[in-house]
Amino acid sequence: MFVPEAIIQLIHVSKSYDRRAALSDVTLDIAKGEFVLLMGASGAGKSTLLRLLIGEERPDQGQIFVQGKNVGRLKQAEVPYLRRKIGTVFQDFRLLPNKTVFENVSLPLIVQRASMADIRRKVIEALRAVGVEHKKDQFPNSLSAGERQRVCIARAIVNGPVVLLADEPTGNLDPERTAEIIELFKLINARGTTVVVATHDPHVMTLANRRALTLAQGTVVQGPG
């Protein structure tokens, strides 16, 4: 049997906040190139899991691997290099209001000291991929919620990350915009990027129609099937 290479792997991972478990004994695999939905009610531990993957939090127990790297054991100085391989998208966009769309999307490249020519090429490419190239000189506040989320996705993919993590990316969008964004994720996934979308919205699961991992009170209830 062909076993696809796991790009994300959690082995008996537990994480508590103030002695209350947010994740307990979670074991799961996500293969390279997969599109996975991380489902679960509010407080189930979805965001906690994503924060563990980007080194924002450390597990209390267990091991977490991203592309073979033990993320739970990373030195503080190594975390930035992990994040350059992972694109992140949030419900609240997290765009800088005083910077243009172009500048916002170029941030991941600037922090890597990319050349001006590289930045120009890659940012335009990413903006085109999400369909907001024409808004590149505008400021986030003049964009609709759907457009802002597209800019946020452009920023997440501008680097050509191996993994794209999205935490409730459609939480602030109407159903139509939600469908568009999910289509966009599928497109990005089709180009080879592993995509993980955390949501409590069953509608998103229907739209995506991909493997779903369901968390309930910090444990995986619907197994990595």
Added chain:
Amino acid sequence: MRWLWYLVREAYANLRTNRLTTVVAILTTAFTLACVGIFLLSYVNLRNAANWLQEDIKIIVYLDDAVSQEEVQTLRERLRTDRLVAALRYISKEEALGEFRVQFPTDFHLLEGLGENPLPASFVVTPAPDFRSPEAVARWAERIGGMAGVAKIDYNQEWIDALAEVVRYLELTAIAVGSILSAAAVTIIGNTIRLALFARREEVEILRLVGATGAFIRIPYLLEGAVLGGAGSALALGMLKAGFEVFRHQIGLVGRFHGFEELVSFFPLSVSAAFVAVGMGLGIVGSMISLLRVGERRR
């Protein structure tokens, strides 16, 4: 090079967005460092004066009124061949009186009233450069003081010693005041940086998320600290220079101190540059402290 431009622009944006805080920080830093500068300037000038007086020291060997011509001759020979003596001048009683008349014309009648000339004859000795230390002069004075015909030896050492003492105290005060006020400057700038960090916490969060290293995030704030410290110390230097020129002009106008204004001097260029560099350093330290504090809270 885009990243470098980004860092500089961030630092500049920090300074601009908090314009009032920036101005207040620069002004308070400037006044603080100007206080340090005043002490430093007084110290440097008084130390120069003390050295200069020591260098210019003249030893006056007063002679007994009853001294014989031979004794004067023997003494003159003895002094002329002494290693310590670089130059020697004899002042007779009459010459002493003449000089007094020139120097203190209004007081001259006091001496005239005495009838006879009360001023003693003397040898004025300029010590050789190698023998101008207080110890060398004191030892020499002791030796010569015992010789026949010598009444008294005077060389202003008490005066120079007193000045040296003042310089020593001023040095200690300058160090104490300098440390305290430098700490104040560090605190002022550190607080300004903390405000900037707080205002931009969202941006810092996003930079961390997209893979910025700690150094990349810190650099704009370190630059901001350096600019605040550098601008503050440069302004302090300007205020000091202005104050110094006014002071020099004023003492030039007072007849009694005429010529004194040529003796005081401002910091040389190297010290001025060091002053600004230290200001920048203090700013960077303030910025580092704030960055550390904010960083710790995140853990």
